[in-house]
Amino acid sequence: MEMTGAQIIVECLKREGVKIIFGIPGGVTLPMFDVLYDSPIRFVLTKHEQGATHMADAYARASGRVGVCTATSGPGATNLVTGLATAYMDSSPIIAITSQVRSDVIGSDAFQEADATGIMRPVTKHNYLVKDPRDLVRVIREAFLIASTGRPGPVHIDIPVDIQRAKTEFKWIENISIRSYRPKLEGHPLQIKKAADLIASAQRPLLYAGGGVIGSDTAEVLRKLAEKADMPVATTLMGNGAIPFDHPLYIGMLGMHGKYVCNKAIQSCDLLVACGVRFDDRVTGKLSAFSPHSKKIHIDIDPSSIGKNVMTDVPVVGDLRNVLPRLLEAVQKKSHPEWKKQLKQLDQQHPMAYKDDDKKGYVKPQYVIDKLHQMTKGEALVTTGVGQHQMWAMQWYAAKRPRHFITSGGLGTMGYGFPAAIGAKMARPEDTVVCIDGDGSFQMMMTEMATAVRENVKIIVIVFNNCVLGMVRQWQDLFYNQRFAATYQLAPGGRAVKGAEPDPKKTPYVPDFMKWAEAYGILGIRVNSRNQVESALKQAFKSDKSVLIEVSVHQSEKVMPMVPAGASLDEIILDMA
């Protein structure tokens, strides 16, 4: 059947099972939007293209399906860059479709022209510029294959407007394969056997689980593996939910702001079984001092992740979906009561805790998140921005289930949390979705509240407002002699002098979040003391509208414990937050 390029695009998306697209139209995307007008695919018009990418990204992370976003040429395309880079770092499968100016004027500095494929290249797993309408089916099929298989990631397709208008025969390709793209899915049996042997002989094994476990939906088999070999499990930020938080083998989050026991466990274990992780610097600290006494097994689908930062004794390249069940079969039943007792003692020495020293008019953020955790039993879907609040959320909101803690781990994209909450809610409408954010991070993307209201998705946003860019301020406090450059929201230029910081109780914060909430027609609740927290949350759960809870947090609150950047995990600072 003859179709226009635009019709082919939409038909392919339908056949790929796309239910929802996030984005903003423009001049050269009109042919595609004209077809979408009559299509059953839901279109979510966002306020900013970056918002659309984060929504598609979180939609993918929450559902396990490929997220789709779209933008026009030029500025539309360039606005996608941060979102694609975020998805790339965290291996989230999304397809970004941009339109391009007419083929015959590409390269002539036409209106709204940018070299989109050139710009996106370093932040995508692959990208395409379609130059012939007959290529559309193959390109879209390949894009979905590439995005969702191997180590997942974003794929970008740039389609000139004349290609969307051109007519050609529509020929669906049933089986798609790419000769230069064959991710290694099966783990090598010999490597799996070696891994099982190491696990059998280990006295102090530790499972180190990351985002790969979440992305491959292998939390269940990971749990069984941990149970059979009696291995304690520590997760990364991206691996939150890889094992239920209340499982007896779960010891907590590791890394720069991780639990004391986890970092101690890393340093004292004799076998580290790394699954779906990439030994990020925020986890390892100083590489030469990282886990010095252990043999290391590293299971990952991406060969370039293995041996990149840390030398591995037994590398296993393969999909966790294939490798973990084999490994589970091959491991011996073990029991390590001594090791577990030792870890328990360490945890009791320095549990994750915070001081009960709320200053008047302020609330401890940890208390709020802990309360949220209790009230939701760890079963809400939590998204976060980036900064102190993100680390507090990681410390105090250990998820019960995978795909329920969504955060920008690798790129650390401030502003991610709120649009992510919208995308995640659309993927899991039955879930309570809570965005834990900071005042700095939230304001980067809060324009998307209009999208949430219009699309009738209910999000509970908890904004910890400490009137500062807290994480940066914390580093200035600890490592830059308290010279607070550009971190104070209430001071001109953000500059504050130690001892003469602006007092948030005297200087009005801009914007007034309660008035802002009112302007968007949502429920605004301000929390200044601990005894308001529970009722605020109850009210939020009950509300049928979106809710903004603004929690006053003192500017001096820190994220603790902390391993200073570049220091070894042994040099953990234990001052209680």
Add this chain to the structure above:
Amino acid sequence: MAEKNEFRHTISCLVENRAGVLARIAALFSARGFNINSLAVGETENAEVSRMTIVVQGDDRVLEQVEKQLNKLIDVIKVSDYKNTPHLERDLVLVKVTATAQNRAELIQICDVFRAKIVDVAHESVIIEATGDEEKIQALRDLLEPFGIREMCRTGIVALARGAKELTLSEPVKKTGQKKS
């Protein structure tokens, strides 16, 4: 860059003959601060497939990482680092040298020794064409220097492994007639 474990690596890649491939590969090196010493691209025995030969200096471990990253690129079919493989390298150079009737004979002698050819003769200069590995080209260059090198250009190193080791598609290419994009 610090002189730690830096060695010269000759890396050969088989890639799909498509737009954007060169940019992706170049970006992998530039993002790590590698300077590419030479880069040669051309069609292989199969028109759908190009072969790139890249010569870089770098730390072995970092280069291993780059090789893995190259393999990750969708349009890259195969990658091989020839550092520890017996192989042949050739570079073609064109040099325009100042030459007069008086010293032309001497130039011809040098060319004979290097099995180089004089491919153009003008009143005041000649163009010499030579092929060889880097060492040979360098030696020729040293000898030509006193005559006055006016212009020089090189194709970049191309390399093939000796003997049985081959870098080819493991399967015959299907002639699908797909358009290159």
